């Protein structure tokens with residue numbers, strides 16, 4: 001049969017009127033890497049049907065999908081690829097992060113699927129060179145796979161169908177380069193499917209440029225439509241599910257639920273999980289986007305095969321790691337499970353407006369019926385004559401609830417003692433920073449029964465649990481301090497207890513308190529800007545270590561941060577008194593010192 005003859009015959013073939021997903025239901029078989037056998041079924045992941053329908057629309061040039069991992073995304077693209085090769089054959093390219101991965105995908109998934117898909121298999125050219133490592137030749141079409149780090153291959157001949165997989169791993173500029181490949185076709189389609197990485201990166205931008213269709217569900221009780229947000233995931237933290245060593249995830253799992261704003265509770269059980277799939281639909285958050293750009297988003301709360309308890313466990317462990325200064329697990333959770341770009345939420349603290357949200361309905365010095373204990377923390381300064389900055393904060397017995405009672409600046413030791421007395425804080429609950437003028441601060445503490453405290457650059461302090469033998473990392477510890485060391489008074493006094501706290505880890509936790517992520521940390525409604533200026537005097541910035549992992553550290557943005565130090569010392573006191581619990585990750589002792 002001549003080429004002209006094939007072309008003539010093809011033009012007589014009536015166009016298939018089935019929707020793309022109906023076509024795939026009847027023609028695409030799952031490849032051997034899939035846990036399932038037989039034909040692909042769109043009813044397993046019906047949320048991909050709408051995006052598949054937009055794929056066959058010639059008015060659409062760009063489709064971008066920003067979603068969680070393990071949610072049928074690559075299989076969806078394979079189905080669309082088969083439809084394109086069978087129904088509208090044209091030069092086609094599939095780009096993935098590396099050439100090795102591209103070849104592997106070709107061998108294990110694309111070629112087996114082509115051979116098992118009759119309408120595509122019958123167009124395979126009968127020649128030994130028809131199928132190679134990176135290319136498949138079909139009658140009227142070709143399919144090439146490319147790694148994103150091969151610039152020359154990204155720039156070669158024009159294509160109509162372009163599939164872009166895991167764009168987050170492409171090198172800088174690769175996406176822009178490859179997108180130009182479709183310019184020769186008025187009816188080209190460029191399809192980006194990826195989990196996102198950082199805020200405003202290529203995947204995120206492509207999503208934002210589209211009409212932003214987000215999967216919503218209809219609550220069976222109130223009837224309203226809601227996105228499947230993480231904010232609705234709830235679990236119970238009580239004595240059963242959490243102790244000072246951490247979470248009991250089996251017990252916690254029994255309490256994991258999805259709670260609508262109206263109070264309706266959905267459980268992690270098949271019937272409830274199918275509700276989100278069967279009652280759901282996409283709602284466009286950017287309906288004014290250009291008609292040719294469509295974008296879709298869903299997260300791991302949606303696919304019924306992803307257990308909610310696993311997501312909650314992953315989230316809590318990741319959050320625990322942030323207290324030790326490692327934000328990588330939390331970033332992974334947000335990217336891979338929520339399918340959202342990472343943006344450091346603890347970073348923007350220069351904004352006082354956010355702190356004003358923590359203002360309670362009380363004034364400084366007001367009585368509080370829930371009060372269990374109060375602490376005073378002071379920071380000694382020499383500039384402009386010896387003086388102290390101080391903060392007094394009261395705590396309820398439970399729920400990590402606290403109130404700001406008093407703060408300010410006083411002249412000397414005598415005045416500081418008076419402030420403690422006026423505020424009814426017993427000496428045992430008074431703390432003072434010993435980082436400056438250490439010798440006299442130690443003496444002051446010994447004389448008056450106060451506690452010295454000092455910030456440390458250590459990421460955390462390792463503790464061995466005597467019962468279990470397991471190591472854990474805490475944000476604070478204590479050690480013995482010799483009073484009068486280096487002076488003739490050395491040895492005359494009993495050693496006192498010096499408390500140490502991990503600077504960055506504790507500040508991360510404090511930032512979470514200030515943003516209302518933990519408990520109910522509040523400030524009085526009549527605080528002045530001096531207080532807000534000082535407690536927000538540092539900013540969290542991202543740094544990348546030599547292994548390429550992101551870390552965060554706190555840097556000053558304003559000079560005076562004394563009341564921030566006071567609040568941090570009070571946080572140590574509340575942790576030491578178990579008024580707030582730190583969730584820390586336990587590690588096996590094996591292999592660790």
Ligand SMILES: [Zn+2]
Nearest residue numbers: 219222260262
């Ligand atoms: Zn509801």
